[in-house]
Amino acid sequence: MSLRESEIKSGPACTTISLGNYRFSDPPDPSKWADCVHCGMCLESCPTYEQTGQEQHSPRGRVHLMKSVGEGKLEITEDLIDPIFMCLDCRACTTACPADVDVGGLIEEVRGQIRQAIPLTGWKAFVNDFFLKGIFPHPSRLHLLGSLLKLYQKSGLRTIARKTKLLHIMPEHLVEMEAILPEVGVPVRKKYKHMNVIKAKGETKHTVALLTGCVMDVVFSDINEATIRVLTRNGNDVVIPQNQTCCGALHVHAGDRETGRMLAKQNIEAFQHVDRVIVNAAGCGCMLKEYPELFRDDPEWREKAERFSQKVEDISKYLHDTGYEKPKAELNVRITYHDACHLAHGQGIRQEPRAILSSIPGVEMVSMPNADRCCGSAGIYNLTHPEMANKVLESKMQNVPEDVELISMGNPGCMLQMAMGVLKYGRNQKVVHTVQLLDWAYQKEDGKEVRV
Amino acid sequence: MRKKGIQTNDPHIQALARIVGGEKSILYKKEDLIAYDCDGFTVHRHLPKAVVFPKNTEEVAAIVKYCHEHDLPFLARGAGTGLSGGAIPLNGEVIISLVRMKRLISVDLENRRAVVEPGFVNLKLTNSISDRGYYYAPDPSSQYCCTIGGNVAENAGGAHCLKYGVTTNHILGLEVVLPNGEIIEIGKNGIPDPPGYDLIGLLTGSEGTLGIVTKITVRILKNPEAKQTVLAYFDRVEDASQAVSDIISEGMVPAALEMMDQTAIEGVEAAAFPVGHPKDIEALLLIEVDGISAGISEQIEEILRICRNRNVREVKVAQTEEERARWWANRKTGFGAMGAISPDYLVQDGVIPRSKLPEVLKNIQQISKKYGLRIANIFHAGDGNLHPLVLFDASKPGETEKALAAGSECLQACAAVGGSITGEHGVGIEKKEEMRFIFSDEEIAAQIDIRDVFNPKNLLNAGKLFPTPGRCVEVKREKKQRQSL
Ligand SMILES: Cc1cc2nc3c(=O)[nH]c(=O)nc-3n(C[C@H](O)[C@H](O)[C@H](O)COP(=O)(O)OP(=O)(O)OC[C@H]3O[C@@H](n4cnc5c(N)ncnc54)[C@H](O)[C@@H]3O)c2cc1C
Ligand code: SF4
Ligand code: SF4
Numbered sequence: 001m002s003l004r005e006s007e008i009k010s011g012p013a014c015t016t017i018s019l020g021n022y023r024f025s026d027p028p029d030p031s032k033w034a035d036c037v038h039c040g041m042c043l044e045s046c047p048t049y050e051q052t053g054q055e056q057h058s059p060r061g062r063v064h065l066m067k068s069v070g071e072g073k074l075e076i077t078e079d080l081i082d083p084i085f086m087c088l089d090c091r092a093c094t095t096a097c098p099a100d101v102d103v104g105g106l107i108e109e110v111r112g113q114i115r116q117a118i119p120l121t122g123w124k125a126f127v128n129d130f131f132l133k134g135i136f137p138h139p140s141r142l143h144l145l146g147s148l149l150k151l152y153q154k155s156g157l158r159t160i161a162r163k164t165k166l167l168h169i170m171p172e173h174l175v176e177m178e179a180i181l182p183e184v185g186v187p188v189r190k191k192y193k194h195m196n197v198i199k200a201k202g203e204t205k206h207t208v209a210l211l212t213g214c215v216m217d218v219v220f221s222d223i224n225e226a227t228i229r230v231l232t233r234n235g236n237d238v239v240i241p242q243n244q245t246c247c248g249a250l251h252v253h254a255g256d257r258e259t260g261r262m263l264a265k266q267n268i269e270a271f272q273h274v275d276r277v278i279v280n281a282a283g284c285g286c287m288l289k290e291y292p293e294l295f296r297d298d299p300e301w302r303e304k305a306e307r308f309s310q311k312v313e314d315i316s317k318y319l320h321d322t323g324y325e326k327p328k329a330e331l332n333v334r335i336t337y338h339d340a341c342h343l344a345h346g347q348g349i350r351q352e353p354r355a356i357l358s359s360i361p362g363v364e365m366v367s368m369p370n371a372d373r374c375c376g377s378a379g380i381y382n383l384t385h386p387e388m389a390n391k392v393l394e395s396k397m398q399n400v401p402e403d404v405e406l407i408s409m410g411n412p413g414c415m416l417q418m419a420m421g422v423l424k425y426g427r428n429q430k431v432v433h434t435v436q437l438l439d440w441a442y443q444k445e446d447g448k449e450v451r452v
Numbered sequence: 453m454r455k456k457g458i459q460t461n462d463p464h465i466q467a468l469a470r471i472v473g474g475e476k477s478i479l480y481k482k483e484d485l486i487a488y489d490c491d492g493f494t495v496h497r498h499l500p501k502a503v504v505f506p507k508n509t510e511e512v513a514a515i516v517k518y519c520h521e522h523d524l525p526f527l528a529r530g531a532g533t534g535l536s537g538g539a540i541p542l543n544g545e546v547i548i549s550l551v552r553m554k555r556l557i558s559v560d561l562e563n564r565r566a567v568v569e570p571g572f573v574n575l576k577l578t579n580s581i582s583d584r585g586y587y588y589a590p591d592p593s594s595q596y597c598c599t600i601g602g603n604v605a606e607n608a609g610g611a612h613c614l615k616y617g618v619t620t621n622h623i624l625g626l627e628v629v630l631p632n633g634e635i636i637e638i639g640k641n642g643i644p645d646p647p648g649y650d651l652i653g654l655l656t657g658s659e660g661t662l663g664i665v666t667k668i669t670v671r672i673l674k675n676p677e678a679k680q681t682v683l684a685y686f687d688r689v690e691d692a693s694q695a696v697s698d699i700i701s702e703g704m705v706p707a708a709l710e711m712m713d714q715t716a717i718e719g720v721e722a723a724a725f726p727v728g729h730p731k732d733i734e735a736l737l738l739i740e741v742d743g744i745s746a747g748i749s750e751q752i753e754e755i756l757r758i759c760r761n762r763n764v765r766e767v768k769v770a771q772t773e774e775e776r777a778r779w780w781a782n783r784k785t786g787f788g789a790m791g792a793i794s795p796d797y798l799v800q801d802g803v804i805p806r807s808k809l810p811e812v813l814k815n816i817q818q819i820s821k822k823y824g825l826r827i828a829n830i831f832h833a834g835d836g837n838l839h840p841l842v843l844f845d846a847s848k849p850g851e852t853e854k855a856l857a858a859g860s861e862c863l864q865a866c867a868a869v870g871g872s873i874t875g876e877h878g879v880g881i882e883k884k885e886e887m888r889f890i891f892s893d894e895e896i897a898a899q900i901d902i903r904d905v906f907n908p909k910n911l912l913n914a915g916k917l918f919p920t921p922g923r924c925v926e927v928k929r930e931k932k933q934r935q936s937l
Pocket of ligand 3: 059090091
């Protein structure tokens with residue numbers, strides 16, 4: 001029995017559950033910090049420690065701080081916010097840690113406490129409320145935003161905005177974002193709204209559901225299209241449950257666990273009639289697999305969440321494990337692969353995407369040093385902590401080999417961030433999703449024009 | 453959001469902040485300092501007054517000078533992976549963190565040496581030169597994170613030190629800031645073994661009590677032509693120990709000769725880098741030989757023969773580099789892995805004559821029984837450097853004290869057979885009392901005399917290395933000195 005459980009059980013029934021100076025419900029799980037032996041083997045894996053050299057910005061230091069609050073030695077104050085929120089939640093430390101300490105999980109739980117103790121104000125509150133609460137959970141608003149963005153890109157407004165220096169009044173990181181946003185297409189959720197199922201080409205071997213993602217489907221609908229094409233080509237019927245919603249990762253990372261739970265419940269119900277949920281965004285996939293963590297105090301939903309999380313798989317691992325048709329057309333490109341944190345560290349998926357890429361004829365893989373180092377995207381981290389995000393990006397870009405044409409990866413957030421890096425550091429690579437490359441190879445095989 | 457600027461009226465903090473160039477290079481708030489209240493040794497904790505992050509030697513010297521003039525206690529810190537408490541600010545020290553001084557200054561392949569700043573991480577040196585066929589030999593298990601400055605201070609060893617020697621055998625020159633702020637250079641130009649007293653030898657292993665190292669010239673070695681690794685499982689600890697003795701007495705010098713016992717194996721297999729070792733064996737040996745290709749397979753054959761003679765259950769040679777790397781990752785993360793089977797551990801660091809291995813291991817088992825605490829053994833068997841890991845739960849009242857006592861008794865067992873109380877982790881806070889197991893009062897006083905030459909005010913890392921009652925001698929002498937001034 002963990003300490004927390006014992007406290008809950010021994011306390012009088014009417015008291016609120018609290019742990020040391022964590023005074024709100026859903027406090028962090030002390031058995032997670034109990035595993036930490038303070039050995040420091042995680043230090044060099046941490047991008048924020050690399051940048052600052054300061055241990056309160058290291059995994060070991062963060063665990064120690066969080067534990068100190070739990071033991072009542074430290075209060076939750078403004079000065080705690082920096083160390084806890086500067087964390088990228090990249091999970092590199094969990095990979096490095098010999099004792100498997102779940103630092104990311106702890107950070108999320110503690111952020112939940114801090115956000116309740118010290119609510120957000122100012123610009124960060126705006127970003128948080130506007131995007132996380134106002135837009136992401138609502139498909140119709142997201143689609144509207146997508147249409148506006150399209151209007152902006154297509155109508156000449158973009159040119160006007162750029163020419164008139166209208167962009168100069170926006171914060172710098174938003175301007176950078178604006179520059180690299182891909183052309184907006186039609187969200188697949190909208191496009192296939194009236195189709196119960198997108199049939200497999202040839203014989204149906206499996207039926208899978210696709211998590212379309214919230215921002216993903218607006219900004220990267222072409223990746224969703226590619227995913228659907230690749231799945232159907234390999235004998236999968238694809239369904240797109242219409243009542244699915246945003247995965248909630250951004251909310252949970254930001255400490256808004258309540259909204260996270262609400263979204264999780266909606267997704268668990270939306271996907272209850274399928275056996276497989278395929279995800280092409282590493283951050284979302286990782287979150288779905290971790291839904292049980294959100295319901296530690298709710299046995300009924302916990303069980304549902306556990307059953308649900310078993311069904312979730314990343315597209316690359318799914319294709320790799322269930323078998324896929326090896327493409328025959330040659331692509332003739334030199335590429336390098338970036339491990340998205342929530343794929344490599346979060347889900348332990350490293351070899352599968354590489355194997356898929358290498359199986360495409362004509363693809364020459366060039367390995368990237370420190371490929372599993374965070375790029376600084378980390379959800380909306382690049383909006384809330386632009387300075388650190390930029391430093392982390394800079395050090396990432398230094399590792400991107402000079403002589404490759406494409407950088408492949410399995411997470412849309414990373415794609416935006418890396419595209420920004422390419423632009424900022426005058427590089428000339430294109431950023432692609434692993435599944436897009438496979439799709440292109442198939443299309444070329446079918447005699448279609450591809451734009452590699 | 454945090455307010456900008458220095459938020460305190462403390463004149464010392466303000467002065468130190470000016471030296472290092474402002475708020476981004478100094479910590480002084482409790483929330484930031486807590487991460488610095490201990491190192492890899494967690495039994496004692498104390499908050500520092502501040503942590504400063506100098507960028508270069510001049511800033512280190514200026515900080516030290518300021519502390520010296522204002523009688524502020526101070527100490528150096530690298531990655532804080534030390535296991536004996538050397539970097540713990542027992543007296544509320546100003547911590548001088550060297551991690552931002554992390555440049556590889558130069559590599560001179562022709563003369564086989566490299567110059568690094570003290571915060572440069574051990575493994576990064578090998579990683580930076582391996583493509584050119586070179587490496588840095590001392591390889592503590594903490595090499596992924598620990599700094600070369602910290603290695604010099606602790607005279608760190610590692611799995612491969614059996615053949616290649618510990619840190620001190622690889623240091624050619626040092627730049628040091630003395631406790632009064634003066635900058636000195638010893639071993640100029642990296643010429644090995646300069647005439648006069650061996651000051652490099654004295655400073656290496658002085659546990660940060662004689663000066664702060666700000667630049668290090670190290671020896672680098674050419675990669676061995678060939679390398680082979682053997683893993684051997686034994687049903688009985690005695691057989692494994694005998695095999696170790698046999699290998700050494702045959703005149704072989706393996707690059708590494710490591711041992712883990714049953715409890716240790718349980719830990720590493722439950723943790724992040726399992727290999728699939730059987731759980732019911734009493735001990736395993738990890739043996740590596742390297743050198744020129746000719747002769748390697750004969751050595752391996754010989755080792756296999758010795759293991760079989762000693763009733764090995766299973767013995768195998770790594771077939772791929774990947775397999776070899778997996779075996780080593782499992783071994784090198786062994787201490788941290790104990791977190792998977794115990795909330796806390798205390799690692800001891802005794803040295804014994806190899807022939808006494810079975811006897812001492814048996815004694816350690818007795819100690820484990822006596823205190824009712826599990827003790828895992830992961831160690832450098834080849835050079836008789838034991839690492840008993842006492843597993844305990846600090847949240848249980850009294851258990852920390854019991855663990856400390858058990859650890860101390862393990863060291864006593866080592867000293868009793870003519871061994872020593874530390875092989876590579878240093879004395880620090882942890883083993884200062886145990887210094888009495890091997891030194892008399894006079895011998896300790898003589899060592900304090902040496903320290904006083906460098907560190908007369910004892911502001912630098914005070915309260916480490918020498919036993920507390922020894923301080924009576926110290927205090928008396930300090931008084932005498934003051935009177936004679
Ligand atoms: C999991 C684990 C495994 C380990 N394995 C080994 C091993 O195999 N072999 C081994 O020898 N050790 C081992 N250690 C112990 C530790 O890693 C070494 O002692 C290492 O040398 C400490 O380096 P650091 O940078 O962490 O120094 P710190 O812990 O920061 O400091 C250690 C001491 O050195 C002093 N110091 C630090 N930098 C300087 C400097 N620039 N100038 C002067 N003094 C300085 C400090 O004041 C302190 O007294 C291990 C530790 C852990 C946690
Ligand atoms: S988080 Fe893991 S690696 Fe880091 S100090 Fe704790 S136990 Fe060691
Ligand atoms: S999750 Fe990433 S940023 Fe956060 S402590 Fe771990 S390594 Fe550092």
